[in-house]
Amino acid sequence: xxxxxxxxxxxxxxxxxxxxxxxxxxxxxxxxxxxxxxxxxxxxxxxxxxxxxxxxxxxxxxxxxxxxxxxxxxxxxxxxxxxxxxxxxxxxxxxxxxxxxxxxxxxxxxxxxxxxxxxxxxxxxxxxxxxxxxxxxxxxxxxxxxxxxxxxxxxxxxxxxxxxxxxxxxxxxxxxxxxxxxxxxxxxxxxxxxxxxxxxxxxxxxxxxxxxxxxxxxxxxxxxxxxxxxxxxxxxxxxxxxxxxxxxxxxxxxxxxxxxxxxxxxxxxxxxxxxxxxxxxxxxxxxxxxxxxxxxxxxxxxxxxxxxxxxxxxxxxxxxxxxxxxxxxxxxxxxxxxxxxxxxxxxxxx
Ligand SMILES: [Ca+2]
Numbered sequence: 001x002x003x004x005x006x007x008x009x010x011x012x013x014x015x016x017x018x019x020x021x022x023x024x025x026x027x028x029x030x031x032x033x034x035x036x037x038x039x040x041x042x043x044x045x046x047x048x049x050x051x052x053x054x055x056x057x058x059x060x061x062x063x064x065x066x067x068x069x070x071x072x073x074x075x076x077x078x079x080x081x082x083x084x085x086x087x088x089x090x091x092x093x094x095x096x097x098x099x100x101x102x103x104x105x106x107x108x109x110x111x112x113x114x115x116x117x118x119x120x121x122x123x124x125x126x127x128x129x130x131x132x133x134x135x136x137x138x139x140x141x142x143x144x145x146x147x148x149x150x151x152x153x154x155x156x157x158x159x160x161x162x163x164x165x166x167x168x169x170x171x172x173x174x175x176x177x178x179x180x181x182x183x184x185x186x187x188x189x190x191x192x193x194x195x196x197x198x199x200x201x202x203x204x205x206x207x208x209x210x211x212x213x214x215x216x217x218x219x220x221x222x223x224x225x226x227x228x229x230x231x232x233x234x235x236x237x238x239x240x241x242x243x244x245x246x247x248x249x250x251x252x253x254x255x256x257x258x259x260x261x262x263x264x265x266x267x268x269x270x271x272x273x274x275x276x277x278x279x280x281x282x283x284x285x286x287x288x289x290x291x292x293x294x295x296x297x298x299x300x301x302x303x304x305x306x307x308x309x310x311x312x313x314x315x316x317x318x319x320x321x322x323x324x325x326x327x328x329x330x331x332x333x334x335x336x337x338x339x340x341x342x343x344x345x346x347x348x349x350x
Contacts, residue, residue: 112255115284115294116344119301122325123338126163131156132331135180135189135220135264136316142166143318143327143336146180146189153177155189155205160327169205171198179220179264181227183241190217190229197244211244213237219265219274223287228272230265234258236272236287252285254292259283266317266326273326275315282317282328296341302333 127133132153135146138160145156153175157167171177176192186208187200193216199208215231222228226247227239238248252259252274261277271293272285280301284294304312312332320327320338329336 114255114292117294117296117341118344119296119298119337119339120342121301121337122323122340125160125327125336125338127329127333127336129332129334133264133316133329133333134178134218134331136318136327136329137180137182137266138318138320138327139182144180144182144187145316146177148177148192148331150174150176153191155180155187155200157205167203167205169200178217179230181220181222183222183227188220188227190220192217213239213244213246218277219263221265221267221272223267223270223272228265228267228287230262230274232261232263232277234260234262236262236285236290250287250290252283252290252292254283254295259292264315264317266319268319273317275317277315278310278313280314282314298328298339301328301337301339302330302335304330304332308332 130152131145132148133145134148135144137144141160143156143158143160145158147154147156151173153171153173154177155167155169155171156165158165171189171191175194175196178190178192180187180189182188182202185202187202187205189198189200190213191197195212195214195217197211197213197217199210200206201208213229215229215233215235215237217229218232219230220227222241225241227241227244229237229239231237234252236250236252237246238250239245240247252262259276261279262283263275263277265275266273267287270287272287273296274283274285275281276283280297280299282296282298283292284296285291286293298314301314302312312330314328314330316327316329316331316336318327319325323338325338325340327336327338
């Protein structure tokens with residue numbers, strides 16, 4: 001048996017967009033004689049499907065290419081663009097910067113607000129290069145220095161301008177002297193691994209007593225209310241200046257990372273300056289949070305002879321309030337340097 005479809009124009013439908021002639025299909029089946037297709041359902045099915053196809057075609061044509069309907073779901077690109085715009089505009093036009101665009105796709109590290117400084121040498125002073133400097137403090141024209149090494153540790157008081165020694169005290173040879181600070185009429189000196197601090201009269205170096213602490217002793221300073229002690233780790237310890245009991249401690253961090261090897265200290269204008277052992281760098285630390293707010297790069301200030309490399313390192317920070325300059329030196333250095341801090345372009349002026 002064979003089949004063939006014969007079109008006719010018996011039926012006419014008016015559809016949106018114009019008139020459309022639908023041919024009535026008359027299907028004849030030849031099996032010896034012609035007959036009309038009995039099943040009208042086949043014809044209606046074809047008509048319904050054709051009508052749907054035309055409706056979809058017309059609906060699509062009402063939306064210009066490349067433009068989305070307000071009611072249609074946004075494309076992926078549209079969603080990123082909209083959220084991105086919404087995120088960075090708000091009421092702050094200053095945030096509408098190209099960097100914000102890249103940050104949404106490739107998050108950049110947070111902008112650092114850590115200041116960076118170099119230095120300008122204002123003046124140099126002689127320094128006894130036999131001194132293994134572990135503590136340095138200036139007050140009223142005099143420089144106080146504590147030195148280390150077993151059998152060589154001592155305390156000195158010198159006139160800064162003339163370099164003349166006006167007071168000196170040797171430690172018993174079993175003690176390795178470390179950081180010093182002045183608190184009122186007292187001079188306080190740490191020892192490295194003996195867990196003993198010594199207290200003297202500032203003017204005569206007459207012994208006033210001693211105290212114990214649990215950690216190693218490295219650097220020492222104070223904020224007017226508390227002694228601040230470093231122990232070679234990233235921890236600063238706060239001690240009561242009368243009882244010497246520890247009242248608190250703080251981990252020093254630079255952009256979230258601990259900063260170990262904190263050594264000689266100086267408290268200036270609310271922040272702690274700390275030499276980092278065996279580097280040419282001084283960290284500026286917020287003593288409330290432990291956060292490093294600045295770095296001073298003193299590389300090039302002094303280059304020790306090869307045989308002293310690793311020993312003759314930067315270690316000594318004092319503050320000269322008249323000029324607001326730092327006075328820095330190192331272990332076995334032949335000079336002290338009065339320096340002015342110079343902010344690098346990426347840092348803040350101080
Ligand atoms: Ca100091």
